[in-house]
Amino acid sequence: MMDTNPGSREVDVAVTINGAQVRERVPARLLLSDFIRDVVGLTGTHVGCEHGYCGACTVIVDGDAIRSCSTLAVQADGSNIRTVEDLADGDQLTPMQQAFHENHAMQCGFCTTGFLMTLESVDSADYQDKERVVELLSGNLCRCTGYQNIVTAVCSVWGVDD
């Protein structure tokens, strides 16, 4: 039997992030969003509500879009993480980024990276009608656009009737 608390305040976190290996010793309480921004220095992942509501902090962990503010860095130990910095190849935007640009699917841009990572994580074949696209986008909040231009951008790339 254990007599004393077996846990530790500091933990080793080793991840692959956008193809690079990162290994750091961090506080157990460190959120994955803060690990990405403050430890790794990738500030394209934004922190909005910090309680899993707004979706600005969405990143892809082992293929799945998740809220990095509602995940501890230590829970991502051993995983493969992708952030918005992994999308464009230099100045060459992805088709979705280009469509956001062309359709004015952003104003302030704060929420944009979260939207892009949600969209990057799914197979567009599963979202071939507008209602499904809107349902998918409902997990990310945007306070500027009223969503219409975002829906238009997505539908244009995925070949969905808008």
Added chain:
Amino acid sequence: MKPAAFDYYRPTTVEDALAALGTSETAKILAGGQSLIPSMNFRLAQPDLLVDIGGVEGFDRMEVGPEGVMIGASVTQSRVMTSDEVADAVPGLRRALRHVAHLQIRNRGTVCGSLAHADPAAELPAMAIACGATIFIRGPAGERTVDAGDFFLGPFWTDLAHGEIVTGVHFPAESAGTVTLLDELAWRSGDFAITGLAAAVAARDGEATGARLVSFGVSGVASRMTGAEQAVLGFAGGDDGSDLYEAAYGDAADAVDDIHATAEYRREALGALAVRSVRAALAANGNGTGV
């Protein structure tokens, strides 16, 4: 905000997880963390020890058989929702999960974690009661099982004692002639329900012959609607539904007033949802299609 400091422990066996929980009065189990971590960010929860069960051997198992679906403690909501085998065995589970938060949260949130958390507005506790699910628990004294109908005691309050772990939940296969479904009213897709209803409706020749109807988001706990369950007997799709509506309205006498809706609004909404859900179940039962 950020979580207060805590110690972190990731056991690989249920025995070690139980032993660790026994060392602290305020230890919490971390599964998907989709309710716990936001609570910790707000400092509403300040456990001194987190026992992460994500690596416990066997907790990631999900088994579908003729008897139903067994879902282990670390199985995510997305994994259950995207399984066609699960949808065939317990169609209501996928229907319920579509209403649970958003894709990004379902990708980490677990079915068992939602049951143990027991948010009064959550879908899965109500669906577990409607389906007659069984909850498997391990504690220092060994293993026990509890019917979902006896598990939920109040807001964020279950039959679980400190030091115990929900190790899995079993949803029985939907029997022929029964339809399980879930419907809810929420201001936005993915939000917690203002009023919701989970239902298992048995029917023959277009008439309901029995039902388990469970409200959620109405009072402090997911609750069987005993009046509406009586009113449903003999209900046919063409009936005007006023008796069922009144019975469901009466079942919600303890509906809460809050910023999202008044108690009266919730009672009326539950009446409407009851009629709509039972009609949908009868229609699905009649033509063998989904809801």
